[in-house]
Amino acid sequence: MENQNQENSPNEEITTESQQHTINTNVSQEELENEIKRSEESIKVTEVTTTEGLKPTDTREYINKNGICRHRDNCAISTLKTIIRGFAIGYGLRAGIALLTGLILRKLYRNPRKLINQSILHKDPIGFGLFLGFYTGGFKGINCLLRAIRGKEDGLNSIVAGFIAGSAMMFSKSTEMALYLFARALESLFNAAVKRGYLKSYKHGDSVLFCLCTTILFHGFVWEPTAVRPSYMKFISKVAGKNRDIGAITSVIRDMYYQQQKK
Structure with missing residues (x-):
């Protein structure tokens, strides 16, 4: 009998330890659940207090309203920062x-x-x-406004925002910049068409494009000199050399051609 009691005692100890372990795990799980509930309640309370504390005129009420805008600040402050940064860079450089x-x-x-x-x-x-400043900041502000109004992000927002932001060119009119952006826009359209399968990319396409542009420019240089920008005319004259008057040479070519046409 004593041996049986001694044999049973370790088993009883194991069972008691397992029961205590299960009790402890249950207690720990209950504590975790209680802490999670408390944290959720505190979050709800803070959300209620912040939304109730805001006024209708406060811009913080519209911070990432639809979860689309990804900037850290609200839309108004982010737009203002972009305008100031753009103005500082542009003004500082010039x-x-x-x-x-x-x-x-x-x-x-x-x-x-x-x-x-x-x-x-x-x-x-x-x-x-x-x-x-207004080109970059205006694009961001109008884009954020369209996101808030339409509640979604698609290509239409960027198209409208880019068109309106382009009116900032009135502050500093530059034909060179407009032509540069026009070329970049055509390049973007071509790349988008290639990506979607509407067009095919050609290995020597840049060379072909350069040849076409050179053909048009030199035709205008010889036959329509008034249609070419004076700065480009000066550039071609400098490339040709100081001792060569390209304008006089092209005028001789035109006179010879017109005389032959009269005959």
Whole structure:
């Protein structure tokens, strides 16, 4: 009997330990569930207090309303930061270049007032800063506004926002920049068409495009010189050489052609 009791005692100890372990696990699970419930309740309370504390005119009420905008700040503050950053970059670049050229090349350090008026306070740096600021910030702000109104993000938002933001060119009109963006837009359209399978990419397509553009430009240079930009005419004349008057040569070619046509 004593041996049986001794044999049963270890089994009883094991069962008691397992029961205690199950009790402890149950207690720990209950504690975890209680903590989760408390945290959820605290989150709900904070959400209620923050939404109730906001006024209708407060911009924080519209922070990522539909969960589409991915910037950290609200839409108004993010747009304002983009406008300020763009203006600082554009104005700083133009004003800095104008200031350096005035000091080094034009030697306007002898007349500081003229130097400031033609660099820091000139309309070109200010206009370029406004253009870059409202071009980037306007696109972001209008895009965020369309997301909030339409409740979705698709290509239409970017098209409308880009079209309206392009009106910032009025602050700093530049034909070169407009032509550059036009070329980049055509390139983007071509790449999109290739990606969707509407067109096929060609290995030497850039060379063919350059040949076509050169054909049009040189035809205008010879036969319609008034249609070519004066800056490009000067560039071609410099490439040809100082001792060669390209304009006189092309005029001779035109005169010979017209005389032959009269005969």
